[in-house]
Amino acid sequence: MQNSGFFDMMELIIIMPTRTLSNHDIARVLNEVATYYDMEGVPFKPRAYEKVALSIEALDREVADLYQEGGAEALRSIPNVGEGLAAHIELLLKKGTFPEYKRLKKKIPVKLDELTGIEGLGPKSIKTLYEKLRIKNLADLERAAKTHKIRALSHFGEKSEEKIVRGIEFLKKSTGRFLLGYIDQLVHTIEERLKQMPGVGQVTTAGSYRRRQETIGDIDILVSVKPISRDQVTKRVMETFVNMPEVAEVLAHGKTKSMVRLSTGIQADVRVLPEKFYGAALQYFTGSKDHNVLTRKIAIAKGLKLNEYGVFKNIKLKMKNEKWVRIAGKTEKEVYNALGLVLIPPELRTASGEIEAARQNFLQQRKKLGGQARGGLPDLISYGSIRGDLQVQTNWTDGHDTIEVMAQAAADAGLEYIAITDHTRALAMTGGLDEKGLARQAREINKINARFHINGSRFQILKSAEVNVFKDGKLDIADEALRKLDIICVAVHSHFTLSEQDQTERIIRAIKHPLVNILFHPTGRVIQKREPYAVNIDKIVRAASLYGVALEANAYPDRLDLKDAHIRKAIEAGVKLIINSDAHSTLHFKFLDLGVAQARRGWATAKDVLNTLPCEKFLKTLKGLKKK
Structure with a gap:
């Protein structure tokens, strides 16, 4: 958090409001119940609880608010919630627990939120570690691993123990950061609550959230208030903020700034300021720090001062006196223009060439030249511009819904x-399809497409598969079956510990396959859980360019793979991108804009992303890559 003398921090008060369970809290409990049932080997129930947890995480409203308005009946309106689960959720809201959850926790009293964060530790492994070594939490696990007690257990061994140690170290490095995609709805809820208050002007969350980084450390909200009744409005904003149902602890309650810790564990700050300072404060608190260092250097070189209040110019008066006059600051555009720059999109404020590019754009505008400035900022891909999602899983394997349900949800999402x-x-663990299974699925897709078209819809379901790449780079489906699909997508799901050379050669061999169109999640990372496998991304990009294969920018919150720097490399090499949600549920299509954000951070335009095209043109362009 950046602090400013402008914001009054007097009269700090510590308050402990009554705690209301957030959607995140409820989903966490339901996921834990699912994990406990997996430990017990109970069929069907784990997936049912997971589906409800997904539904709750994706809701646009707080479950607590729904219940307050409509009781148990309102809870049953949540997707996948039946009478039994509604009763559990009702008890959670009233008492913070329910009998079945208490029974499961008592039987295996482990900290699931800690242990499930370690790659490779599933429900059965956690149960074994508890029963054999009484491991309840991360500290227990680390002690057991470092004293080599785990390797002595059956089904573990030395390599498993070493993997657990690496997982613990990786998890430690990741603590204190929160996935952007899982914090989005929370931020939206808070912003909307503040925007609806009388006298409030603009409400924007700045910092890494606004720059759309993969993970964020805190929530930094700026609120502008109108001149009329400013003091009263500011006081009401502060009171509303510290008493929100999402607040677990009030860290500070001041006149113009307050700080709280939310039930998710993330810290949130709110600052209230006059409208005339809003643009300068927004530019300052959006960052990044490196970007702001560069903008301040530009200001100094021009004889100006730049801070969170505005841009100031030194006006010399008589008798050698001088005065700093504010020349910009109400809007961000004013601030950047005063520095000789065009407005830089927040996603690009990373000190990676955006300053010089914005200068080129500004000079071109001053000369009143049309077109794109040479070396200037790109015309970034717009949010909401994705027309098709090319990675969708169904209940034929590890998805939660049928083909038709997923298709209808996608159509409803636009x-x-x-x-x-x-x-x-x-x-095999997903029930992966063989050639016969793909043929059966293709017939089902044809029937569903026919029903869509009979009803007047132009929505199209393409036949494809996430084809597995073996250790040697070969594919696990025969070419004859692949030729019957509309597009062929490949991905690595095993042997993550190969050397960089072997992993790179493996992936390139798959890319070279004459039928392959798209490489999914190219580096295999799972943010805060698994490092990317060792791979030479430059060689992968070159191979994709040479053999006409598009690279996926996977939009799932804990993947975002490719990362922004890799996206920029791909674009510079002329490689086309595909932004996919990796949807396993109808609720996941909303993740597409996370992929758009990642692409924007990588300087991507709509022309760089093939699935901004209509279906027919998309297919023609994708397959045309192979002919170049």
């Missing part, structure tokens, strides 16, 4: 087409 990309046979 998409024009999707590709069904269920896993193939080598990924």
Whole structure:
């Protein structure tokens, strides 16, 4: 957090409001119940609880508010919630727990939120570690691993123990950061609550959230208030903020700034300021720090001062006196223009060439020249511009919903087409499809497409698969079956510990396959859980360019793979991108804009992303890459 003398921090008060369970809290409990049932080997129930947890995480409203307005009946209106689960949720809201949850926790009293964060530790492994070594939490796990007690257990061994140690170290490095995609709805809820208050002007969350970084450390909200009744409005904003149902602890309650810790564990700050300072404060608190260092250097070089109040110019008066006069600051555009720059999109404020590019744009504007400035900022891809989602899983493998339900949800979300990309046979744990399974699924897709078209819809379901890449780079589905699909997508799901050379050669061999169109999640990372596998991304990009394969920018919150720097490399090499949600549920299509944000951070335009095109043109362009 950056502090400013402008914001009054007097009269700080510590308050402990009554705690209301947030959607995140409820979903966490339901996911824990699912994990406990997995430990017990109970069929069906784990997936049911997981589906409800997904539904709750994706809600646009707080479950507590729904219940307050409509009782148990309102809870049953949540997707996938039946009478039994509604009763559990009702008890959670009233008492913070329910009998079945208490029974499961008593039987295996482990800290699931800690242990499930370690890659490779599933429900059965956690149960074994508790029963054999009484491991209840991360500290217990670390002690057991470092004293080599885990390797002595059956089904573990030395390599598993070493992997657990690496997982613990990786988890420690990741603590204190929160996935952007899982904090989005929370931020939106808080912003909307503040925007609806009389006398409030603009409400914007700044910092890494506004720059759309993969993870964020805190929530930094700026609120502008109108001149009329400013003091009263500011006081009401402060009171509303510290008494929100999402607040677990009030850290500070001041006149113009307050700080709280939310039930998710993330810190949130709110600052209230006059409208005339809003643009300068927004530029300052959005950052990044490196970007702001560069803008201040420009200001100094021009004889100006730049801070969170505005841009100031030194006016010399008589008798050698001088006065600093504010020349910009109400809007961000004013601030950047005063520095000789065009407004820089927040996603690009990373000190990676955006300053010089913005200068080129500004000079071109001053000369009143049309077109794109040479070396200037790109015309970034717009949010909401994705027309088709090319990675969609269904209940044929590890998805939660049927093909038809997923297709209808995609259409309702404004998409024009999707590709069904269920896993193939080598990924046995998902029930991966073999050639016969793909043929059966293709017939089902044809029937559903026919029903859509009979009803007048132009929505299209493409036949595809997430084809597994073996250790040697070969695919687990025969070419004859692949030729019957509309597009062929490949991905690595095993042997993550190969050397960089072997992993790179493996992936390039798959890219070279004459039928392959798209490489999914190219580096295999899972943010805060698994490092990317060792791979030479430059060689992958060159191979994709040479063999006409598009690279996926996976939009799932804990993947965002490719990362922004890799996206920029791909664009510079002329490689086309595909932004996919990796949807396993109808609620996941909203993740597409996370992928758009990542692409924007990588300087991508709409022309760089193939699925901004209509379906027919998309297919023609994608397949045309192979002919170049």
